[in-house]
Amino acid sequence: MKHSDETKRLLASSLKELMKIKPLEKISIRELTAHANVNRQTFYYHFEDIYDLLKWTFQQETIQLLAVHESTHVWQEGLLQLFRYLGDNREICLCALRSLGRGHMKRFFYADIHNIFGRVVYEFGEKLKAPEEYMAFLTHFYTISLGSLVESWLLGEMDQTPEEIIDMIDLFIQDQLLGAQQRLKEEPR
Template sequence: MKHEVTTLNTKKMLSASLKHCMEKKSLSKITVTDIVTDCGLNRKTFYYHFQDVPDLLKWTLEQEAVDVVKQFDLLNELEEALRFAVRYIRENSHMINCAYDSIGRDELKRFLNHDFQSIVMSIVEQIERKENVHTDPDAKKIICNFYTEGMAGELVDLLKSRDAAQDEKSIRCISLVVRTSLEAAVISCSKMQ
C-alpha cells in the first residue's frame, strides 16, 4: 500500500510540474528534463512511471477528468458529467489549450478517443441491461465509434468557446441527443441480429 501511495504522489508531482511548464512553453517544446527539474526528481523516476511527455499528459487528463466522469451513472447523470467535463476544461484551460495548440484539434480528439470509447461503451451496456437486450459486438463498436466522435468533437470545440450560455446549450443538446438516440440505436441494433 505504501508503494502505491508513493507512486501516486510521484505521478502527481510530475503532473503538477507538467502543468507548471505548460504555463511557460508549448507542449511540443517541453522536455522530460524541464519536468524533472521543475519538481526535483530525476529522469529515471520519470521514465519509471511514463514513456514520454504525452503519456504524462494523458495520465493527467485521465486522473483529473476522465476517471471522475466514469464514476457518474452516465445513463442518468450525463448532463452532470458533461458539466463537470466543461468545468474541468474551463478551470484547466491554459493546459488544455496548450495541448490543443501544440498537437492540434484532430490529434487532441484522437488522444481522448480511447477514454471516450469506454465512457460511451458503459452507457451502451447500461442501456442493454435496462432494456434486457443484447447488441452484436460489431454493431456496438460502430455505435460507440459514432457517438465517441460526436461527443469528443463537441467537447474539443468547446475549448475555443468562451460563452457560458453556449456551454450550457451544448451540454443540454449533447445530453438530449445521447439519451434519446443512443438508446434507440442500441435497441434497434439488437433487433438486427
C-alpha cells in the first residue's frame, strides 16, 4: 500500500473515531489532524475538507462491496454486505446523516449505485430489447429507491431485516422485468 493511501486511511479512521463522540460539523481539521498525528498541510494535500474525506471514506468502504457483486446474479450479496457495513458502522453513518441531511447522503453514493444497478438493468434490457430511454429511467428509479430504502432502514424506520428488504427488491425487479417482457411481446414492432 502506498504511503499516500496509508495517510488517507489514517485520516478516515480518525474521522470515524471522532464521529462516534461528536457531530460531524463540530469536528475541526485541527482536531482531526491532531488525532491522526499528521499536520494540516498533509490533510489538505489529500482532501478539500472534512466532507471530502467523509465521501472518500464511504466510497472506499462501501462502494467496493457493491462493485465486487455487480453482476445480475450476485448484486444481492453486495447489497447485503452494504447493509452489514451500515449496521456495523451505524453510529458513524447516523452522525453523517444527521449532519448532512437526508438528501446529501444519497448524493454521496448516487453515481456508484447508479453504475452498479445500471449494469444489471442494461443486461436485462438488452435481452428484452428495451429502449435506451426506458433502461435509463429504470436505472435512475432503482438508484433513488435503493438510496431511500437504505437510508430509511438506517434510521430505524423499517422493521424488515436486510435479507427481507433484498428479497423484496429482487422480487420487485423480477416482476418489473417480467412485466416489461410481456408488454414488449404484445407491442407491435
